[in-house]
Amino acid sequence: MTGGRPYYITTPIYYVNDAPHIGHAYTTVACDALARFMRLDGRRVKFLTGTDEHGQKVARSARDAGVDPKTFTDRVSLNFREMTRLMNISNDDFIRTTEERHIRSCQALWQELERRGEIYLGHYKGWYSVRDEAFYDESELVNGKAPSGADVEWYEEENYFFRLSAWQDRLLEFYEKNPNFIAPTARRNEVISFVKSGLNDLSVSRTSFTWGVPVPGKPGHVMYVWLDALNNYQTAVGYPDTESEEYKTFWPADLHMVGKDIIRFHTVYWPAFLMAAGLQPPRRVFAHGWWTVEGQKMSKSLGNFIPPQKLVDQYGVDAVRYFMLRELPFGSDGDFSHRAMVGRINGDLANDFGNLAQRVLSMIAKNCGGRVPAKGPLTPADDALLGAARRLLPRLRAEYAEQAFHKALEAVFEVVAAANRYVDEQAPWALRKTDPARMETVLWVAAETIRHLAILMQPVVPTAAGKLLDQLGAEARDFAALDGAPLVPGTALPKPEGVFPRYVEG
RNA sequence: GGCAGCGUAGCUCAGUGGUAGAGCAGGGGAAUCAUAAUCCCUUGGUCGGGGGUUCGAAUCCCUCCGCUGCUACCA
Numbered sequence: 001m002t003g004g005r006p007y008y009i010t011t012p013i014y015y016v017n018d019a020p021h022i023g024h025a026y027t028t029v030a031c032d033a034l035a036r037f038m039r040l041d042g043r044r045v046k047f048l049t050g051t052d053e054h055g056q057k058v059a060r061s062a063r064d065a066g067v068d069p070k071t072f073t074d075r076v077s078l079n080f081r082e083m084t085r086l087m088n089i090s091n092d093d094f095i096r097t098t099e100e101r102h103i104r105s106c107q108a109l110w111q112e113l114e115r116r117g118e119i120y121l122g123h124y125k126g127w128y129s130v131r132d133e134a135f136y137d138e139s140e141l142v143n144g145k146a147p148s149g150a151d152v153e154w155y156e157e158e159n160y161f162f163r164l165s166a167w168q169d170r171l172l173e174f175y176e177k178n179p180n181f182i183a184p185t186a187r188r189n190e191v192i193s194f195v196k197s198g199l200n201d202l203s204v205s206r207t208s209f210t211w212g213v214p215v216p217g218k219p220g221h222v223m224y225v226w227l228d229a230l231n232n233y234q235t236a237v238g239y240p241d242t243e244s245e246e247y248k249t250f251w252p253a254d255l256h257m258v259g260k261d262i263i264r265f266h267t268v269y270w271p272a273f274l275m276a277a278g279l280q281p282p283r284r285v286f287a288h289g290w291w292t293v294e295g296q297k298m299s300k301s302l303g304n305f306i307p308p309q310k311l312v313d314q315y316g317v318d319a320v321r322y323f324m325l326r327e328l329p330f331g332s333d334g335d336f337s338h339r340a341m342v343g344r345i346n347g348d349l350a351n352d353f354g355n356l357a358q359r360v361l362s363m364i365a366k367n368c369g370g371r372v373p374a375k376g377p378l379t380p381a382d383d384a385l386l387g388a389a390r391r392l393l394p395r396l397r398a399e400y401a402e403q404a405f406h407k408a409l410e411a412v413f414e415v416v417a418a419a420n421r422y423v424d425e426q427a428p429w430a431l432r433k434t435d436p437a438r439m440e441t442v443l444w445v446a447a448e449t450i451r452h453l454a455i456l457m458q459p460v461v462p463t464a465a466g467k468l469l470d471q472l473g474a475e476a477r478d479f480a481a482l483d484g485a486p487l488v489p490g491t492a493l494p495k496p497e498g499v500f501p502r503y504v505e506g
Numbered sequence: 507g508g509c510a511g512c513g514u515a516g517c518u519c520a521g522u523g524g525u526a527g528a529g530c531a532g533g534g535g536a537a538u539c540a541u542a543a544u545c546c547c548u549u550g551g552u553c554g555g556g557g558g559u560u561c562g563a564a565u566c567c568c569u570c571c572g573c574u575g576c577u578a579c580c581a
Contacts, residue, residue: 016581269578340518
């Protein structure tokens with residue numbers, strides 16, 4: 001089954017002012033698993049990530065660092081590129097909002113919105129807090145200060161507004177007609193109730209700073225950061241050239257993966273901007289949850305952000321990826337603890353899956369001359385196990401389609417458990433003396449099952465699954481090979497070697 | 507304050523009208539191919555409290571308690 005519909009998936013572009021942490025790694029790993037899954041399933045995939053580099057905060061950080069903004073962002077954007085390498089991410093493109101292609105794209109979008117009368121000149125007035133870099137309504141002030149306690153000052157600025165208020169009904173209609181647009185359901189309900197409560201027009205230009213995309217024909221104005229940032233998803237597929245092969249193939253995007261903090265921008269503003277420009281909104285936005293660390297919220301004051309490098313050094317990249325996608329229902333918040341991590345590494349990966357592979361491959365190495373064993377007549381027990389393995393793909397397609405990674409992995413591990421039971425029940429070590437031919441068949445069935453499992457685990461643990469397939473002598477590794485390329489008896493195999501080491505406290 | 511959701515075994519959760527479930531943790535046993543891994547059996551819950559509807563409620567209704575999210579322009 002190849003040649004399905006193209007698949008375009010994006011991470012948010014990460015704000016360069018932050019250092020990459022576990023949250024960034026999480027979003028990106030989830031997208032990577034989806035991208036890899038879809039590629040293995042024969043779909044043409046575009047997987048985009050990148051960095052958001054404009055805004056007053058960035059300009060200030062650059063100034064503090066004593067360099068110009070471009071030099072500064074060139075430097076810090078690399079931190080996120082390095083994170084993709086570290087986490088073994090298979091992105092097809094890495095976009096930066098300071099790139100020429102993006103500036104052009106944003107200006108074209110602006111002009112289209114303006115041409116259609118969706119943007120008008122107005123005045124922004126409000127209480128502004130420099131510390132929070134945010135505006136507050138009169139009603140939000142507490143004793144003349146921001147809710148955060150920061151000082152505020154009266155602020156008036158001439159800027160351009162987007163007619164968001166005019167899109168309220170059309171947005172609600174869009175949500176109604178596209179029930180899968182916002183996930184999980186709880187988030188969808190929140191967004192809908194927010195839109196129902198009424199929308200105000202949105203200021204989409206700033207004159208108070210210059211580090212942004214210049215508004216075409218309006219000296220002194222730069223674009224509102226979110227209009228700039230969201231449009232990266234279109235830039236990467238060639239906008240404004242909507243007739244390009246790339247754009248026609250991949251737009252609208254299949255999935256924008258986001259953290260729950262930025263869902264509104266992606267599910268209210270973004271579809272409104274696009275519809276207003278006569279363009280198609282994305283098909284789906286998924287808002288995942290947050291990690292706490294050892295039971296505590298991550299915060300700057302606690303200083304408990306975990307750099308991805310530290311996790312990978314300690315546990316290994318495959319283990320971290322597996323943990324992130326298995327430990328909690330995708331969409332919910334969860335806790336990242338050492339104890340839970342070790343439980344997954346040793347319990348699931350090393351003991352259940354790793355040891356299954358090791359015990360089977362060792363027996364093959366010792367008793368079958370290091371070659372794929374001969375396959376004799378199959379018993380009902382053999383067929384039952386192989387059948388369970390073959391039924392996984394349709395199940396996984398359904399779970400991945402809903403970003404239910406934990407359920408997909410649970411399904412895989414049900415078969416891992418079934419395979420361990422099978423080996424125990426068939427006891428090939430006993431058959432070795434009583435019925436060597438049957439022993440070979442049992443080992444073939446077990447190895448063939450492991451091949452299925454390894455192929456299906458590639459999206460989550462690409463390195464370990466790849467090594468496992470090496471050891472099985474399996475050349476073809478996409479999902480078409482599941483039923484299409486079973487193990488060939490007699491194939492010479494390399495010496496088995498553990499691919500999921502136990503974590504030992506030290 | 508308003509709106510929404512949640513509260514089920516030690517832990518994480520599934521279960522939305524018909525005799526309480528899974529994984530992990532705990533206890534006992536089997537096996538010995540294997541990363542001392544695996545397999546089998548098992549302890550454990552008045553399903554947050556109270557009231558109601560029903561032949562029957564974790565599951566529907568009311569109420570109380572506790573927790574969480576959202577309530578616009580900070581990534």
